[in-house]
Amino acid sequence: MKSDRSPSQLSLQRPELLAPAGNWECAKAAVENGADAIYFGLDRFNARMRAENFTEADLPQLMTFLHRRGVKGYVTVNTLIFPKELAEAQQYLRTIIAAGVDAVIVQDIGICRLIRHLSPDFPIHASTQMTITSAAGVEFAKSLGCQLVVLARECSLKEINKIQQQIAQQETSLPLEVFVHGALCVAYSGQCLTSEALGGRSANRGECAQACRMPYELIADGEVVNLKERKYLLSPQDLAGLDVLPDLVKSGVTSLKIEGRLKAPEYVANVTRVYRQALDGVMTQLERPNPLTPFPCREGGIKAPLSVSERGWGRGQSDQEHYNLEMAFSRGLYTGWFGGINNQELVHARFGKKRGVYLGEVSRIHNEQVTVKLEAPVKPGDGIVFDCGHPEAKEEGGRVYAVVFKGKEAMLTFGRNDLNLRRVHIGDRIWKTSDPELDKQVRQSFAGENPQFQRPIDLEVYGEVGQALIAIARDRLGNIVQVESAISLVEAHTKPLDTDRLQEQFGRLGNTPFCLGTLTNHLSGTFMLPVSELNRMRREIVTQLEELRSQPKRWQFRSDVSFQDLLPSSFPLSPLSPSLIVLVRNLKQLQAALKAGVETLYCEFEDPRAYREAVQLVHKQRQQSPFPTIWVAPPRITKPGENWILQQVRASEADGYLIRNYDQLQFFAADRCIGDFSLNVANPLTADYFQQRFGLERLTASYDLNITQLQDLLTSCPPQWFEVTIHQHMPMFHMEHCVFCAFLSTGTDYTNCGRPCEKQEVKLRDRVGSEHILKADVGCRNTVFNGTAQTGAEYVQRLIELGLRNFRIEFVNETPEQVSKTIHFYSQLLQGEITGSQLWRELKLQNQLGVTRGPMGVSALRS
Numbered sequence: 001m002k003s004d005r006s007p008s009q010l011s012l013q014r015p016e017l018l019a020p021a022g023n024w025e026c027a028k029a030a031v032e033n034g035a036d037a038i039y040f041g042l043d044r045f046n047a048r049m050r051a052e053n054f055t056e057a058d059l060p061q062l063m064t065f066l067h068r069r070g071v072k073g074y075v076t077v078n079t080l081i082f083p084k085e086l087a088e089a090q091q092y093l094r095t096i097i098a099a100g101v102d103a104v105i106v107q108d109i110g111i112c113r114l115i116r117h118l119s120p121d122f123p124i125h126a127s128t129q130m131t132i133t134s135a136a137g138v139e140f141a142k143s144l145g146c147q148l149v150v151l152a153r154e155c156s157l158k159e160i161n162k163i164q165q166q167i168a169q170q171e172t173s174l175p176l177e178v179f180v181h182g183a184l185c186v187a188y189s190g191q192c193l194t195s196e197a198l199g200g201r202s203a204n205r206g207e208c209a210q211a212c213r214m215p216y217e218l219i220a221d222g223e224v225v226n227l228k229e230r231k232y233l234l235s236p237q238d239l240a241g242l243d244v245l246p247d248l249v250k251s252g253v254t255s256l257k258i259e260g261r262l263k264a265p266e267y268v269a270n271v272t273r274v275y276r277q278a279l280d281g282v283m284t285q286l287e288r289p290n291p292l293t294p295f296p297c298r299e300g301g302i303k304a305p306l307s308v309s310e311r312g313w314g315r316g317q318s319d320q321e322h323y324n325l326e327m328a329f330s331r332g333l334y335t336g337w338f339g340g341i342n343n344q345e346l347v348h349a350r351f352g353k354k355r356g357v358y359l360g361e362v363s364r365i366h367n368e369q370v371t372v373k374l375e376a377p378v379k380p381g382d383g384i385v386f387d388c389g390h391p392e393a394k395e396e397g398g399r400v401y402a403v404v405f406k407g408k409e410a411m412l413t414f415g416r417n418d419l420n421l422r423r424v425h426i427g428d429r430i431w432k433t434s435d436p437e438l439d440k441q442v443r444q445s446f447a448g449e450n451p452q453f454q455r456p457i458d459l460e461v462y463g464e465v466g467q468a469l470i471a472i473a474r475d476r477l478g479n480i481v482q483v484e485s486a487i488s489l490v491e492a493h494t495k496p497l498d499t500d501r502l503q504e505q506f507g508r509l510g511n512t513p514f515c516l517g518t519l520t521n522h523l524s525g526t527f528m529l530p531v532s533e534l535n536r537m538r539r540e541i542v543t544q545l546e547e548l549r550s551q552p553k554r555w556q557f558r559s560d561v562s563f564q565d566l567l568p569s570s571f572p573l574s575p576l577s578p579s580l581i582v583l584v585r586n587l588k589q590l591q592a593a594l595k596a597g598v599e600t601l602y603c604e605f606e607d608p609r610a611y612r613e614a615v616q617l618v619h620k621q622r623q624q625s626p627f628p629t630i631w632v633a634p635p636r637i638t639k640p641g642e643n644w645i646l647q648q649v650r651a652s653e654a655d656g657y658l659i660r661n662y663d664q665l666q667f668f669a670a671d672r673c674i675g676d677f678s679l680n681v682a683n684p685l686t687a688d689y690f691q692q693r694f695g696l697e698r699l700t701a702s703y704d705l706n707i708t709q710l711q712d713l714l715t716s717c718p719p720q721w722f723e724v725t726i727h728q729h730m731p732m733f734h735m736e737h738c739v740f741c742a743f744l745s746t747g748t749d750y751t752n753c754g755r756p757c758e759k760q761e762v763k764l765r766d767r768v769g770s771e772h773i774l775k776a777d778v779g780c781r782n783t784v785f786n787g788t789a790q791t792g793a794e795y796v797q798r799l800i801e802l803g804l805r806n807f808r809i810e811f812v813n814e815t816p817e818q819v820s821k822t823i824h825f826y827s828q829l830l831q832g833e834i835t836g837s838q839l840w841r842e843l844k845l846q847n848q849l850g851v852t853r854g855p856m857g858v859s860a861l862r863s
Contacts, residue, residue, distance in 0.1 A: 014283050015253055018074075018177070019272045020261040023052040025446070027062065029269035030071075032446040032453045034276030037072035039105060041261065044092060045085075046076040056092070059099035060552070068550040069513050070455045070477055072102040076261075078127040079205050080682040080704055081108045083712035086563045090114060097122050100552025106130075107190060109144060110685025114563050116145035122555040123147040128179070129190035131661065131678075133159075133639050135166035140662040142174050144689075148254065150177045152188060154736040155639070156340045157244065160251045162640040175254035180241035181271055181325070182259020184336055186212040186234045186347070187733040188637060191678060193703055197730035197786045205704065212236075212733065213352035215392055217765040218743055220756075224765075225743065227349070229389035233739055233764065234784075235352035237332035237345075240325055242274070244338045245282045263329060266442045270328040273445065274321045323376065326357045327435050341749045341780075343741040351391035356433040359384065362426050369404075369411045370421070372430055378403055378410060383434030386424050396423045397433065456517030457545065459506055461497075463489045469497075469529055471506070473541045475514070481544040483537045485529055492528035505534040512542045568688045571718035573803040578796075578830040581723060582823060583633075583810040585775075590614055592816035594621055594628065596823040602658055602808070604633040606757070608645060608778055611652030629655040635777040636678050636734050638663035645778055656697070665694050675699040677725065682709070684716040691721055698723050698806060703730065707795045711802060719803030726792040727809035727826065729773060729785040738780050739764070750780045761813075763787065773812050785812045791843070794836035796829055 019030035021040040030038045040062075041053045054062060066073045075096050081089050089111060096104060097119050104122075106112050107129035115124055126132060126141040128150040141149045151160065160178065167173045185192065194211045215231035217224055227233075239259070241248060248256060256279070258271050325333060332348055332355070357376045364371035378384070378400060385397035398418035404411040445452060456476060463469040469485040495501065499521040507516040582593045583602035587610065593601055594617070603614050611632045618630040632654040634646055638661055646667045649657065656672030659665055659679070675696045681687050682702040690696050701710055701724050714722065738749075740757040747753030756762075757776035764772045764784060773785040796807065809826050811819055825842055828834045834842070 012249055012283070012286050013252065013254065015249060015279070016072075016255040017272065017275055017279060018255050018257040019268055020182075020258055020263065021268065022261040022263070023054070023265075024058075024062075025265040026261075026263075026268045027066070029265040029446040030272050031066065031069050032451070033269045033272040034453050035071060035272050037074060037102070037255070038066065039074040039076055039257070039261075041076045042092070042096075045079050045081065045089060056095045056099075059095065059101065063100050063552060064550045067100075067552075068546050069451065069453075070475060070549060074103045074105055074125060075101050076105045076127070077111060078105050078107045078129050080680055080702060081111055082705065082709045083683045083716050084709070086110075086114070086683060086685070090118070090563050093118060094557075097555050097557055100554070102553065103147070105150065106146075108680070108682065108686060109689055110566075110683045110687075112144040112146060113566055113685050113689060117558070117561055117563070117566060119555050119557050122557075125150060125177070127190075128152055131188050131190040131637070133637055133661075134663050135163050135170065135172065135640065136638070136663040136666045137661070138163065138167050138174050138176070139170065139172040140665070142172050143693075146174065148175045148177055150179075150257065153179050153184060153239065154188060154337045154637075157247050157251060157338050158340065159640050160248075160253065164252050166640065176252075177255035177257055178241075178248065178253050179239060179259055179336075180245075180248065180256040181239055181275065183329075183331075184236040184239045184346075186236050186735050186737050188735070190680060191636065191734045192732070193730055194732035194784075196704060197732050197790075211766075214767060215352070218739070219763040219765055219771060220744060220760045222761075227743060230349035230743070231392075232349045232352040233347065233743060234733065234735075234737070235331065235349065236336070236347050236737065237334040238330055239336040240322075240333035241335060241338055242278055242321065242325065244335055245275075245278055246286060247338075249279075249282055249286060260329070265446065266439055267328045269442045269445050270324050270438075273442075274324050278321065323357055324438065326355075327432070327438055329354050330356060337736060341736065341738075343738050343753070344746070344748050346737055347742055349743070350389070351387070353391060354433070355385075355387070355431045357431065359430040359432050362386070362424060362428045362430060363409065365421055365424060365426065368421065369413050370424060370430075371409055371411050373408055374410050376432065378412070378432060379437070381436050382432050383436075384412070385431050385433050386419075387429040387431055388423075388425055396420060399434075450511040451513045454509065454513060454515035457514045457541070458517045459502075459519045459541075460522060461502055461519070462522045463527060465489055465491060465525065465527060469527075469533075469537070471537055471541060473545060475545060475549070476517075477549070479545055479548045481541060481548065483540045483544065485533050485537060487529060487533050489527040489529055492526040495528065496526035497523060497529060498526075502534075505531060506538050506541075508535075508538065509542070514542060514545065563685065566685050566688065568684055568691075568717050571720075574720045574805050576805050578800055578805050578807060580823070580826055580830055581806060581808040582819075583808060584819070585812055587614060587617070588816050589811050589814065589819045590617065592819040593823060594618065596820055596827070598823060599627040599629070600806075601628050601630045602633060603630065603654075604658070606775065606777055608632070608634070608648040608652070611649060611654060615652045615654050631656040631658055631672075631674060633658035633676070634660060634664055635779050635781065636660045636783075637736075637779060637781055639779070642779060643667065648778075659696065669694070672697060674723070677701070677703050680704075682713070684713065687713070687717050687721055700725065700808070707792070707798070710795075711798070714799070714802045714804055720805060722804060723806035723808050724792070724799060724804060725808040725810060726796060727789060727822065729787070729789050729810070729812045731783050731785055732772065733782070733784040735782045735784075737782065738776065739774055739782055740776055741780070775812070789843075791836075791840055793826075793829055793839040796836055797832075800830075 016036040018037045019035035021027040021030055021038040027038055043053050043055055063073050103125050105125045105127045107127045112124055124146045125148040126146040132149050133152045138149050212234040216233045360372040360375045380400050382400050385395050396419045398414050400412050401415050402413040458474050460472045466488050469489055472482050474480045503519050509515055581600040582598045584590045584593055585604055615630055632652055634649045657668045658676045659673045660676045673696050675690050677700040680702050681699045699722055701722050741747055741753040744756035745753040762774040770787050772787045775783050825839045829839050
């Protein structure tokens with residue numbers, strides 16, 4: 001039945017706390033510190049291939065351990081899957097389903113289809129790698145058979161609330177999960193091609209090389225901008241949603257996820273415990289009669305700015321909790337995008353690595369002692385590092401040997417030869433990087449074999465004289481057992497079974513996964529039963545509940561089906577000759593492409609209002625002929641309230657539209673559409689879904705495919721479904737973070753930044769001297785394009801032989817002359833007048849475009 005009450009009037013749901021586990025010890029750390037569920041990868045197809053990970057053989061034992069403790073286990077299958085991997089992926093999924101795993105977290109659309117084919121009820125969680133930022137994205141996931149959606153980290157609380165409201169109105173509601181703590185990718189997950197472009201290691205295959213954590217120089221209009229010590233222009237602070245927990249609970253999200261499958265068990269234990277206690281506190285507060293009363297601020301601890309940007313925390317969270325989080329792992333802690341966009345706060349740019357707790361600045365160096373005005377506690381044994389503003393260089397640091405306090409100042413002494421004080425300067429920042437005492441406490445929280453974190457069971461007790469005592473026990477997961485005494489109840493002369501006595505005996509649950517929650521005593525007289533019998537009943541309750549819990553989930557499973565049932569049927573090859581498609585990013589490039597006689601043109605402009613002029617220009621040229629056609633591109637991301645941008649795009653009355661996301665599939669459903677690379681089409685199951693369900697005229701093959709994988713895709717589908725980009729500046733980072741606003745203005749967002757993106761040509765220079773092009777779109781999202789164009793020209797002949805007919809080349813900042821020359825060479829290539837290697841050499845020599853072969857030429861190691 002549809003409810004007409006607003007979400008705020010409904011009873012508040014306690015969100016699940018979901019912790020990461022890269023290995024067994026991390027799984028134990030999560031369970032013993034209060035995680036409701038963990039997520040983990042196996043040895044294939046997961047987005048953290050550098051983690052230790054579990055094996056398929058570990059699954060039965062791991063799931064038994066988790067379920068016995070009342071914890072769910074989710075497996076990550078959150079990478080793109082290539083055509084030749086489908087058979088292996090199918091076997092892998094069968095193992096996962098049979099092991100009674102609680103859900104899989106999935107990126108690949110084809111894999112969602114395969115899971116639903118294998119099992120009608122096994123839960124699928126749409127990964128953040130699916131880049132879902134709107135109600136349309138949730139609806140798309142639901143149509144695929146997903147049971148939960150992990151929203152993009154870039155969604156603000158306001159946007160989360162809007163999505164909740166819209167999916168409720170449209171009756172497409174699914175539970176929503178958000179990341180609440182951990183490292184923030186600067187690029188939208190599932191849309192980052194940086195590691196792929198620079199090193200052939202794909203983030204969409206779990207091989208991210210973390211290029212966002214490296215230093216960059218900012219070049220505006222050819223000049224290096226002096227940003228002093230700010231060099232880490234693409235490295236966000238770590239997310240900490242602790243002080244917005246009440247708002248997250250009120251938003252109705254179902255799950256709060258902690259990032260960190262590459263982190264140590266101490267990190268998992270520490271962060272999980274902080275959020276467990278904070279979440280329980282928030283729920284207690286919100287469930288009071290008037291939850292709108294402000295949160296009380298608890299006193300205690302040193303009042304210190306614990307994050308690099310020296311922000312205060314609030315809403316009832318103690319300094320100890322924030323201290324623990326910063327010691328666990330911190331590049332500076334911030335609420336990320338939850339509060340909306342603030343480009344001055346997200347990226348402080350001073351370092352891209354772990355720091356810890358800020359202690360203060362060096363005020364004096366004398367007699368082998370360093371004096372600091374303390375902003376956080378320090379004691380002998382703590383590890384510290386001196387930050388002189390050059391985190392890329394070797395930094396001085398070591399363990400504190402002794403501390404002498406003088407008022408608010410502390411004089412620190414270090415072990416002999418531990419550090420070179422000549423490399424320490426007055427004004428250097430000091431960070432505490434290690435606290436052995438805290439580490440010991442944290443490790444103890446998951447040491448030993450006995451359960452340390454207990455979950456409540458509720459008991460009801462019944463009985464009459466001459467009959468057995470009956471105890472019914474329920475856990476909070478819905479498991480229920482009934483245990484009867486082997487001895488009948490008798491009238492009590494002394495020490496009757498009153499509620500206190502029952503609580504005392506049934507509450508002795510040490511060394512078990514349980515603690516006593518509520519006990520309801522339905523005994524109406526004064527009865528007696530030996531203590532030994534009560535103890536036996538208690539032990540029996542524990543045994544039966546553990547047995548019930550540890551039984552594997554029995555999902556429906558179809559053993560007689562295969563991924564091959566979902567493959568597209570066979571097809572004749574197209575008799576058409578190869579066609580060149582040209583994507584341009586300004587009107588001058590468009591005019592050059594028109595002069596060159598290109599028949600299919602794509603436009604991606606920063607301002608979609610300029611599309612109308614582009615369309616008129618092309619339509620004026622074609623007169624009686626159906627060519628050239630012009631297709632225009634909306635921005636890569638669409639968030640709630642941004643349909644006005646799509647309306648501007650459609651107002652151009654172009655011949656068709658380049659589709660980048662789920663909103664655009666809906667919005668342009670009645671128009672001619674071509675799917676762009678951002679839809680991540682990497683296998684025939686995904687291609688078939690877009691082709692059949694949405695009627696797209698063509699699909700752009702994923703940029704994660706090398707030549708071998710691309711051949712596999714073209715031989716497993718009708719090749720006329722596809723186009724392949726054979727020349728481009730790879731779009732590496734696509735980000736909510738606006739570099740223009742953050743470093744070329746003092747503004748926080750588009751309302752007060754002065755729009756430097758409209759006035760200056762900006763590049764980012766990396767450590768090896770390459771200069772990458774920075775562009776903003778109409779939604780103020782930034783894309784960093786590889787400064788070097790790359791080509792797949794050497795593979796064109798082979799692709800034509802396989803039946804591919806549509807070849808795309810893209811321009812970013814090329815001059816009209818460069819555009820004309822490049823089009824000329826590629827036209828010759830498609831007509832067979834020059835070879836791919838000739839084209840490669842010609843462009844490299846004549847044009848200084850610095851064309852490289854790019855990932856299409858990466859060896860077939862990943863196939």
